[in-house]
Amino acid sequence: MRVAPNTEAREVARAAAQWLALLESGEASEADHVRLKHWRDSDSRHENAWQKIQLLRQRFASLPTELAMATLDRPDLARRAALKRALGLAALVPTAWLISRQLPLDVWRADLQTSTGEHTRTRLADGSTLQLNTASAVNVDLASRQLTLVRGEMALNVPGSTALTVNAPYGRIIVSRSEVCVRLNERDCNVSVVSGSVQLQPLHGPALQLNAGQQLSLQASGAGPIAQFDANMPGWRDGVLVAQNQPLGDFLRELSRYRSGLLRWEPALEGLRVTGSFRLDDTDKVLALLAASLPLEVHSRTRFWVTLTPRKNIV
Known part of the structure; x- marks a missing residue:
């Protein structure tokens, strides 16, 4: 399992977001561009953070355009000044979003991740199939037969008898010859078994088995009650x-x-x-x-x- 990002790593991400805010404001001077280049060149971690923040910025590329339509044809200087402030604020929205949503660098550095609205399917080297739902991230360590769900939701299908362990904040899910869905929420982790059975090891309380068509919530205090669901019902995996x-x-x-x-x-x-x-x-x-x-x-x-x-x- 990967450790939580340290203070230094968070400062690198924050600095990258601040550089982006400066460039998007339109106030960056030639000297600022030189300083940014020096910052990027001075440390590989700086360049890596900058490249990732640029990729995220592209998702918001069209955001400010519509905000200008209502006032561009009006000569009132006060209106134009208000529009300029609005556009400046809109340009900073990605930076604010990055600071609030992306500063946890364990998400940035995850082995596999998806953006909002994206859904992926990956065949692992051992023949298992890993699906990631929207805005999700997972680390994969097949050498130790472990996966760590960092954010969002995943589905794991392990056809073989050699188990894979899914690490989550509130416990561990041991999967072999079965398919399981795991979803992280703010205060719990939902585990649903699509086929076969899995072994659960909550952080607190006894281990237990969860069978096909069953689901429960792993919480800080232990495992919640077992409930039923229709495992044949199509869902995000489809x-x-x-x-x-x-x-x-x-x-x-x-x-x-x-x-x-x-x-x-x-x-x-x-x-x-x-x-x-x-x-x-x-x-x-x-x-x-x-x-x-x-x-x-x-x-x-x-x-x-x-x-x-x-x-x-x-x-």
Whole structure:
């Protein structure tokens, strides 16, 4: 298992974010560019952090464009000054996001990782199959037969009898001749067995076995109660989000995991019910389908800022 990032590593990431903020502000001088180059060249860790932060910045490349449309054709100097401030703030959004979401360098340095909305399938050298869901990261050490889930959600299918151990913050999951899904939440870790059976070793409490069609929550205090689920129901491993008479609020909270930016909705929509199977490769289409089948409207300020409101009655 990898250790948590130390203070020095966090400072490198913070410095990279600050350099990005300076460049995006438009205020960087020629001397600043020279200093940035010197900082990057002075240490390989600096250059590595800079390259990663640049890749993340590309995801937000189109964010400020729409913000300018409403005021570019107006000559009022005060409006133009306000627009300039808005664009400057928008340019800094990626930096703020990076500091709040990406400074844990164990995610940056993970062996395998996915961005928001991405889903990957990897065949490991031992024949096992590892799938990562949206915004997930995992470290793989086949020499010691261990995987460490750093963030997000994974599915592991181990066809052979030689076990692989999944390390999570609240315990260990030992997997052989079985398939298991493991999801990290803020305060617990959900373990679901798709086929076969797995051995669980919670941080506190006795070890136990979890069989196909069963799931439970690993917490700091130990293992929660065993519950049943339909292991044959398609899910994120098939690129599908399934709802069966689910409250819309719960559905949207899950859908938002697959979208970059903000997805908001008015409280009055929370109690509406959703049933259906929705492809996760186009979440804008999912929102359009919801608007077609439920009394709600979709308002998109930008592709990164979407709000759902109750549909207005037209007389």
